[in-house]
Amino acid sequence: MTRQGIRGFVLIALLAAMLVPGDTLAQAKPKVAFVYTGPIGDAGWTFQHDIARRHLEQALGAETTYIESMPETADAVRVMEQLIQKGYKILFMTSFGYQKLSLEVAKKHPDVFIVGTGPGIGLAPNVKTMYGRIWEPRYLTGLIAGKMTKSNTVGFVAAHPTPGVLPGINAFALGVWAANPQAKVKVVWTRTWYDPPKEKAAAKALIDAGADVIAQHQDSPAPVQAAAEAGKYAIGNNSNMAPFGPKAFLTGPVYDWRPLDEANVKAILAGQFKSEDYYGGLSDGLLSLAPLHEAIPDSVKKMVEQARQDIISGKLQVFKGPIKDQEGTLRVPAGEVMSLKDITSTRWLVHGIDGPSPTAQ
Template sequence: MRWFRKNSLFIALMVVLLFTVVGCSSGKPAEKTSKGTEQKAEEKIKVGFIYIGPVGDAGWTYAHDLGRKYLEEKLPYVETTYIENVPESADAERVMTELAQKGYKIIFATSFGYMDYMLNVAKKFPDVIFMHNSGFKTAENMGTYFGRMYQPRYLSGIIAGKMTKVNKIGYVAAHPIPEVIRGINAFTLGVRSVNPNATVKVVWTNTWYDPAAEKEAAKGLLDAGVDVIAQHQDTPGPQQAAEEKGVYAIGYNTDMSSFAPKANLTSPIWNWGPYYVKVVEAVKNGTWTNEQYWGGMADNVVDLAPINSVVPEDVKKLVEEKKQAIINGEFDVFWGPIKDQSGQVKVAEGQKMTDAEMLSFDWFVEGVDGTIPK
């Protein structure tokens, strides 16, 4: 009897220990499919973003980062990271290489000057998808994407043309590349569609992100007598200069009205989030292609921010009519007749510029006061 009592106690302890070990072997019950087999939790897709400026620039980089956050919100299986203030140099190639080595399967590079560096890295990592913003070079695993920002720029030009009192509008421009030239031309065509006597004076800063330089450039234009400031820059510096001077301004990238509530009339803006979702879903589903995407207002990748209440209702109505005409394909910005600064007809009436021609703009339209540096 003593043997039985002693050993029965031992057996009971072993049974308890066995159930304890089994119960603690997994942090949570294994997921089961309808057939009863184990299914692993869905693996995260790692997506990397490379930015030319800081996420707090209130402009270009901030707009892309809003898109990144939208992507994470809409697709729970996505894990993102970003590297800001990456120069358009060999540093960009190093950063992209490191992201690929760390297992990032989709990499977005968001500035024109990253193009050749991304192409180099794409060749070394064929299993990674690379997406370059605003460029024109592709590879089997590298596509490009951009938006037809010239469409809302034209609309903002209509507003500027109606709101100027002296018929002199200033434009603070970053670098003399086709993207920026195209925007200046679109804006000027919008201005002169409602005010043929107005001109648009351009100054170059040769920087994407430099709050002080951008603001000083705007001040120089204001000293020259303009009464509306537009911009292709990444910060609200030009808007703030206009606010301090008591004149109007047109922003860019995001709604900049909070930085200059009295001056800012509207801003042509980016909406990257839905496009980022589309790309990641295509990669996940195996339907991604190395396309050269160039979406417009019909895709909602570009738009116009809310218009300031100081703008008359008839002007707002005109802008809305033109916007709908663009969306419906009844009108677009670079349809002839269009003349250059010398008065020569560059696009005949009834003709329209091709995408290739718009993507290689190297001349100003009639009404622009300025030159394009070589």
């Protein structure tokens, strides 16, 4: 570049900098930003968060923005800093891997509030996390799977063997056996959250091994599609996946973040932000089941509804001893109930589950 060219370039850069609006003035509208690990799409974890984002615009008149497919790396810090610079003082970081990074950013910006997703990693006065007691609805879907399987084999396509996933698989298996003690539960690990070709292949492997109900902890509907193609049943994850296999889709846990996100923003505006690892579930409506398939008999529907109420009332404890792990070690003694802390740090699968143990992964 010539010297003149450089001069011109600097001039243009300066002009451009002047055109960028100065820091946002005191805003009447709260500015809320959402950071997602995946694309929004039409279903799944991120899609449900985006429903809540749009809800904030309508219910609170909030000005929102979002970043899709943001890797859980130091890049996220840069993006958070940019958002803060643009005046977004409330950040929803919707994945586990952001939590450590959020804590870094929160320290530098005490006036920014971050609602994260990684419980147990750490908190700060301006950081909280939200997560679901996903094992509650998974137990209910296990009941349905146990009743609907004809081959007495139920498959589970699992993402990563993390404490966010393992209690859900365990609860699912316990639900299956509560409804059908003869049924086998087979688990396959994909080591992906969102990789449709892989997740479909995993579901196919389970179907080939005789499973006729395929459950999943994945963000893609690929396992539902695999089940639909093979004429089997499927249990979805995170959102209503019925469009991907109307005949196959029995039901699935569904997240509804709207009430919690709204409550969080309101609390922040009112100066009542509470730093905590918050767990929602069936009781506060964060989690529910997608509409049940019409092929599910009324007796099963009743059983599921009863179990749902019993979980809410505390009469039914999903993780009640005795529970042994795959190796036969007693993890929960008879008569005892797992604490929230123990559940969310689970590193094992329940005795009787067919599939590689998480520690072998």
